[in-house]
Amino acid sequence: MAVYTQVDDRTLAEFLSGYDVGSAISFKGIAEGVENSNYLLETTSARFILTLYEKRADPEDLPYFLNMMEHLAEHDIPSPLPIRDKRGDALKMLAGRPACLISFLSGVSVNYPSPDQCAALGAMLARMHTATEGFAEVRENNLSLEGWHTLAEATHARADKVMPGLAALIDDELTYLDANWPPGLPKGTIHADLFPDNVLFTGDEITGVIDFYFGCTDYFAYDIAVCINAWCFDGQQRFDAVRAKRLTELYDTHKRLSGPEVAALPTLCRGAALRFLLTRLYDWLNPVKDAVVKPHDPMEYVRKLKFHQQVRDAADYVV
Template sequence: MAVYTPVTATDLAGFLTRYDCGRATSFKGIAEGVSNSNFLVDTTSGRYVLTLYERNIDANDLPWFLSLMTHLADKGLPVPRPIADRDGHALQTLNGRAACLIAFAQGVSIAEPTPAECHAVGAALGRLHRATADFVAVRANSLGVTAWRPMAAKCGAGLAKIDPALPVLVADALAATDSWPTGLPVGTIHADLFPDNVLLDHGDVTGMIDFYFACTDIRAYDYVVTHAAWCFSAIGTVHYPDRAAALAAGYAETHGLEPAEVAALPRLGEGAALRFVLTRAYDWLHTPPEALVTRKDPMAFARRLAWYARATPDAVLGR
């Protein structure tokens, strides 16, 4: 369930008076997602998503996120456009929450991608990296390499409760960050391009959504986050070279990796897997059993972490 702040039909009607998008004809909560309250809104002029931003997103970051989404939509990427009201403002307030009306993107998310779908996603990621080359606003990665030791400390002895092998795996990965790659190209990245944040229609990417972890960081880190999300089985026990090769081929068609980026892929992959191990572990340990959010298993990314620790650049590229 992803509706934490209720919105009534009366609330919505008043909200829509700020826009030139007609009156609502249907309205329902969207179950997908875990961070914000989302509603599907049909009006006499089209279909939209109404998002209310909950407390786990810093409201100070919202103008940056919405500016990025608008920039990408202006570049012709399949990114839903934040809708501005009659005064030109996209960021609003509704029921005590920051809110935004966003264009609806057609398509579906897939659970088990094919190589062809991985190729399409690689090409879309490359287009995103090209399109952000002139996006000059900067946002630090709040879940980047400097955040991982503090996150691990917050998990503490709880890591062993998740799995007895997890503390050593995390400690080794943290030690490896002492040689974190430097000097690689930096840009605006999505940082969370999982299958549930990509919409496809007949094999084409029709939507790239959920930019609320986007930031300024190593560009190849974004590539390997996408690799970790698309090229393994859901529980992380199997790496699929055919998916990895397709992802690499798609990315090469629209952007490509420099030799130094290729060489750094395994270490960047360790970091990407560690980031999701730690955030999932923290949620696993601190989410009350009665909470509406479904906890995600940290071990699915612990298995990916172990794979990257012994991988070669060719293996990450599916060669």
């Protein structure tokens, strides 16, 4: 989450007049994440998150994201619920941007998840994947192999300014993934961006899963690979096998992993690492003027990718 578009008091009051949520008491920008403008809003009736969609969000995709959130909330996943206005619309325009008011979820995100919190994540991810089996809408993952090639081309000329040899590292990895990306794994609706700051905890219990704006149709095991990258390394990007095995163990307890899914994890983890390396590299090279939040360092995912490149057996990730 972040703030790119400012909303003044008069504009906010006019926007809220279309809802049955009362009037604003407090309104504060949230300076986290990198994709959209987000505000914490407290009204005379409740607390909400107000999101203005920026940058990579295609307006045509927004109904998919909001419908996905509603579907999960209806299936007892602690997903924020889009708030509909007096006319029944969830998606609106505000300050020249598509916007949505969503319910506020309690809890806090963790910077350094424990093995028990990774286990809770694995169980929640399995529950989400099971719940979305009844979600009929489809959205192609535009940040998979084809999209990685596009990002690599867009960053190739300046990549070595970030790290000497980075352009060649990316090219070699794309060549490997093109030849080894697994076919035919179980697929469905996934989150695709389930970082620790997108999960809220009270103790070791998950009370909220947020930020579904990369949701798409792809391999369930790819979603696990994204989580292994985001949750199972320490602050120095050293792999923590205990966290990874607790995550996959509890996922498997709630939704059985097939043999091909397990075998594919090393390659999927390489792909997930490259995906975030490339998007971070692009943002690093193309910063948004006046953004409250700084772009994430792509070098974190260089180190993670190099770890996955040395893995030869999925036993490093599973019990």
